[in-house]
Amino acid sequence: MNNPLRYSPEAIRELCQTHPLLDELIALNPVSWFNPERQPAEQALAMVGLTAEDVQDASLRLTRFAAYFKVAFPETAVSQGYLDSPIKAIPQMQQALESRYQQSLPGELWLKMDNLLPISGSIKARGGIYEVLQHAEKLALKAGLLQRSDNYAQFNSEPFRQLFSQYRIAVGSTGNLGLSIGIIGAKLGFQTSVHMSADAQPWKKDLLRAQGVEVIEYESDYSAAVAQGRLEASEDAHCHFVDDENSVQLFLGYAVAAERLKVQFEQAGITIDRANPLFVYLPCGVGGGPGGVAFGLKLIFGDAVHCIFAEPTHSPCMLLGVYSGLHDHVSVQDLGINNITTADGLAVGRSSGFVARLMSPMLDGFYTLSDEEMLTLLGLLAEQENIHLEPSALAGMPGPWRVVQDEGYLQRLGLTPERLAKAHHLVWATGGGMVPKAVMDNYLAQAAKLT
Ligand SMILES: *Cc1c(COP(=O)(O)O)cnc(C)c1O
Numbered sequence: 469m470n471n472p473l474r475y476s477p478e479a480i481r482e483l484c485q486t487h488p489l490l491d492e493l494i495a496l497n498p499v500s501w502f503n504p505e506r507q508p509a510e511q512a513l514a515m516v517g518l519t520a521e522d523v524q525d526a527s528l529r530l531t532r533f534a535a536y537f538k539v540a541f542p543e544t545a546v547s548q549g550y551l552d553s554p555i556k557a558i559p560q561m562q563q564a565l566e567s568r569y570q571q572s573l574p575g576e577l578w579l580k581m582d583n584l585l586p587i588s589g590s591i592k593a594r595g596g597i598y599e600v601l602q603h604a605e606k607l608a609l610k611a612g613l614l615q616r617s618d619n620y621a622q623f624n625s626e627p628f629r630q631l632f633s634q635y636r637i638a639v640g641s642t643g644n645l646g647l648s649i650g651i652i653g654a655k656l657g658f659q660t661s662v663h664m665s666a667d668a669q670p671w672k673k674d675l676l677r678a679q680g681v682e683v684i685e686y687e688s689d690y691s692a693a694v695a696q697g698r699l700e701a702s703e704d705a706h707c708h709f710v711d712d713e714n715s716v717q718l719f720l721g722y723a724v725a726a727e728r729l730k731v732q733f734e735q736a737g738i739t740i741d742r743a744n745p746l747f748v749y750l751p752c753g754v755g756g757g758p759g760g761v762a763f764g765l766k767l768i769f770g771d772a773v774h775c776i777f778a779e780p781t782h783s784p785c786m787l788l789g790v791y792s793g794l795h796d797h798v799s800v801q802d803l804g805i806n807n808i809t810t811a812d813g814l815a816v817g818r819s820s821g822f823v824a825r826l827m828s829p830m831l832d833g834f835y836t837l838s839d840e841e842m843l844t845l846l847g848l849l850a851e852q853e854n855i856h857l858e859p860s861a862l863a864g865m866p867g868p869w870r871v872v873q874d875e876g877y878l879q880r881l882g883l884t885p886e887r888l889a890k891a892h893h894l895v896w897a898t899g900g901g902m903v904p905k906a907v908m909d910n911y912l913a914q915a916a917k918l919t
Pocket of ligand 1: 751752756814
């Protein structure tokens with residue numbers, strides 16, 4: 469079982485005495501919390517137990533696999549077999565938000581468009597696919613089919629599919645991780661099982677089944693789907709379980725994003741340093757994706773980067789875990805919060821303990837926003853910039869305004885008006901590339917109703 473600990477209502481009441489923000493979380497009010505435990509990058513990184521070499525190793529592995537992607541997924545040929553996404557300034561959206569939040573934003577608003585990542589159209593194409601590749605490489609090396617210096621295009625051949633067909637890959641998911649792992653797993657020839665939580669969208673299940681992936685559906689939420697998947701996998705020696713709550717491999721796959729981002733900023737002629745700070749706003753579910761990206765960013769940009777996580781008011785598991793210091797020992801359900809949100813990628817009631825511990829010293833802040841806000845922003849971005857994202861991917865959008873409205877935080881970190889004027893605010897658009905048109909039209913209709 470994932471974590472049998474349950475906080476009683478009395479224990480929660482006591483916790484609220486020392487942690488007054490919890491009352492706001494319970495009331496489902498949008499909150500911002502800037503982290504007093506934040507440490508300089510060097511200290512925060514020293515606690516991770518992973519290094520720049522580990523990220524480099526992951527990056528080199530992805531480079532070896534570029535030859536495979538070019539042949540197995542021809543849509544990656546334009547990016548030479550790399551799985552990456554562009555960055556883009558969104559000045560019209562910035563203006564629209566300045567008037568929505570009635571405050572002008574010093575600096576520039578940018579979007580990291582992981583919705584355009586090849587293969588699965590979400591940030592999960594980074595970590596999820598990476599972990600499957602790492603596993604496949606290990607099996608192929610062990611079977612004597614491969615040397616590291618070989619051309620990895622041969623992963624797209626019958627002997628490799630034959631080998632992998634003797635193995636199973638399993639994962640528990642709210643949808644997008646299952647999509648990424650199901651698609652790459654099936655393509656390589658693995659038997660693949662995806663344990664889907666109740667909130668997973670029907671179209672994601674249909675798409676996976678069409679690829680020959682076994683989809684197991686649950687009535688319950690994400691944590692239960694993961695726990696059941698983990699249990700079944702543990703009984704099968706030939707099954708590799710991608711453990712979204714604990715996986716170092718996933719984390720490293722996500723972390724690779726940062727080195728590419730550095731190059732993209734350089735190519736755009738943008739300097740990032742202490743005088744020209746970078747703020748990055750990351751939607752957070754269980755924490756592996758945004759946590760891995762934040763780790764990578766800190767390695768590359770150090771104290772010049774400020775990372776902030778965004779969560780739905782109905783699923784604030786990471787804010788709860790870090791703010792209370794209880795990490796994965798507490799769930800939003802313990803607070804009577806239902807973990808039901810239209811942002812299905814973020815519908816997680818209990819954070820990854822592994823990630824929560826690492827984020828305590830690393831992150832500048834956390835905030836929550838309502839489903840209505842995410843949907844409204846979805847409509848606004850479509851209208852202003854003609855960019856279509858899934859609701860989860862909008863969570864980062866209000867972040868810059870939360871930052872500039874918190875005087876105490878700005879002072880504490882020495883974020884003077886001069887530095888803020890030179891800031892870049894990067895909203896991580898974590899998904900939406902595969903949303904069917906009918907589903908997107910429905911989101912847009914809901915957004916239209918709200919405005
Ligand atoms: C999974 C996901 C996230 C968050 O990633 P975690 O690793 O669960 O924290 C954010 N946005 C989208 C669209 C996702 O699918």
